[in-house]
Amino acid sequence: MSATIVSLPDQSTARIPKVNFITKENGLLSWLLTGDHKRIAILYLISLSFFFFIGGALAGLIRLELLTPQTDLMATDTYNKVFTMHGVIMIFFFLVPSVPATLGNFLIPLMIGAKDLALPKINLLSWYLYIIGGILAIYTMASGGVDTGWTFTTPLSTHYVNTNVLSTGLAVFVAGFSSIFTGLNFIVTIHKMRCPGMTWFRMPLFVWAHYAASILMVLGTPVLAIAIVLVALERTIGIGVFDPTKGGDPLLFQHLFWFYSHPAVYIMILPGMGVISETISTFSRKRVFGYTAVAFSSVAIAVFGFFVWAHHMFIMGISNYSMLVFSLLTMLVAVPSAIKIFNWTFTLYKGSITFETPMLYTFGFMGLFTIGGLTGVFLGTSGTDIHLTETYFIVAHFHFVMVGGMLMAFLAGVHFWWPKMTGRMYPEKISQLAAVVTFIGFNLTFFPQFVLGTLGMPRRYASYPPEFQVLNVFSTAGATILGVGYLMPVLYLTWSLKYGAIAGNNPWQATGLEWQTQSPPLTENFLVTPIMDHEAYDYEWLENQNAKEVASVG
């Protein structure tokens, strides 16, 4: 059994290509005014990591407070502000843009053989909107924070709290437009910029997943925007649309908010699923089993995802009939998700599996996402939901999907494409260690929360009865390990920028078009427009290609 598929060029003679998108121009301005999708992706990667660590520090504070049953680290209203900002930053400034804005931005044009995204200026604009939104979010924290929870629930947000709802709302509104423009750009690019021969069913599944997620961004986010505008107007001048004393209905806000915010979880997870399709094929040396089914399951998730939002509202007084319908529809979403998991598992079957870091993260994703997804079915069952909602079971469920699923996929993707983005390999052993540490830390943090939830510990409180302390100590200890697991990549990836082994064009012997050009790529991506003459994940084609190259060099 060969331990690895990595094939690097001879390190004594290899060098990073002199001309590439990083060295093309120098100076800060050449980055801040760039239209190059790869440079914008790098800008996003840096700014996203920054916000991830702010959100992570807030999570650390939450876990530290919950170490003991009493409220001893911070006052209860401070605790409310901390978990609100943790949610706002992690969702709107990390999870929603994470994979699409970094990896998607970098890779979609490369994968479909285009020179750039269709609208480079809009792409840059979306990064600036993201930064403006981020500055507003940081301003909110600096000027006293906000304590409504990330859901801005009315009438709490409109009538009762006296914190910075408006600046947070504006931050989310602006960041939302950043997301709309990213999605719009992807859809146009995938429709109009594919290279000759790149038919829809020859596209990598990563592109399909982003296409589905982009549809959700384009159709869902504007509804969130209008919901936030209405909250702002309600709060400032009291227009009454959500105010029961004037005949408005707070439930309408819930409908508008979750009409975006439920599809938003698919905006977060779908691009991650795209990453997994790529890594699992590469590290099993097999075409993804059931390519068409996996492609359409992405679209199915996007479509079904729009018709399940009211499962967030089972305890909020919607009618029994809509509860029934939304409960059934929610279970329907589990089907395409399961199709993906089953197909990936079949891809592994009889594959030549190797265990490089991206693959370790991928395995982490598959296990944790499956647990997160199945507990989602529990919660979609209206009776069980009424028992478990607003407990730590919910917290554990969505952290399994978002952190165990999405963050694992993000890290898998960053490691997998790191050689393409920088031209250098990350150090393999220590990164495998980081993947294992992350997995252990994650389970220790969030598995106890399932138990806590079923025992009845409510979420969003700074204190809890003493009998829950043992499990909470486990959880906090796990969070510490998880924190180490997330810090490690920052350190060794930075180290690898200078000292990593030179990767060459295709260190993984992967089949995607992005691997057939130099690393880091040229500003124009390809020397000549490629022509796609084979299916995606065609390893035989790759072998022929390599054989031809050797022959021609000889």
Place this chain on the structure above:
Amino acid sequence: MSDSTAIAHGAHAEAEAHEAHPAFLRHHFENVEQQADAAGFAMWLFLLTEVMFFGGLFTAYLIYRNWYYPAFVAASHQLDIFWGTLNTLLLISSSFTMAMGVWCAETRKKKGLVLCLVLTFILGIGFLGIKTIEYSEKIEKHHVPGFHYSLQSFLDPDSDPAAKAAGDKPLPLDMARHTEVYFSLYFVMTGMHAAHMIIGIAILGFMIFRARAGAYTAGHVTFVENFGLYWHFVDIIWIFLFPLLYLISRHANT
């Protein structure tokens, strides 16, 4: 593997690209058609997001209109149908002049284009002017939600000429209070529409400036076409707002 390893197909594409390479063709597009296609498609998608944006408001409107129908009817009688109709006419005319502008750009008629854009600009300003008159009427009658909102016109219709003319009967206090929800939606929906108009008029000003320099009459008309789409979209939103807000059962009491 050398630096330049890339799939070595498609050498023709490079050669073709040099044949017709107008200055406005961005480097990442293969040809002018692809660029125009992409820009047009992006604009349609953007308008789709706008539909969803206004969709939230229309949903709210439909729900509350169903719940509080009498209040919505009485409140809509406070709107001036004359100004509303005139504004509808202004907007439809502006859509016509805009469409003519796109045609002028395509057929490279510079003077015609500038004229059409100026007319569209004036009609747009006219629309906003009339909207200001309407808003100030509401302010005078204390029909702005949240600012000393007055129920006078609905509890005692005879004291209000508009309500009296429509033959409104006094509403019970409970229902009368819900007129505030109607005016909230009226101001948010027409306000959002007006915000789109203001953005459109600002872009129009910029375009007049550029059109005089001949920027759109040299074969590259994507910007004018896409702006035309935006302008028609804003027009269509009004075409929905006008009946929903102004024309709810004009003859309910006759």
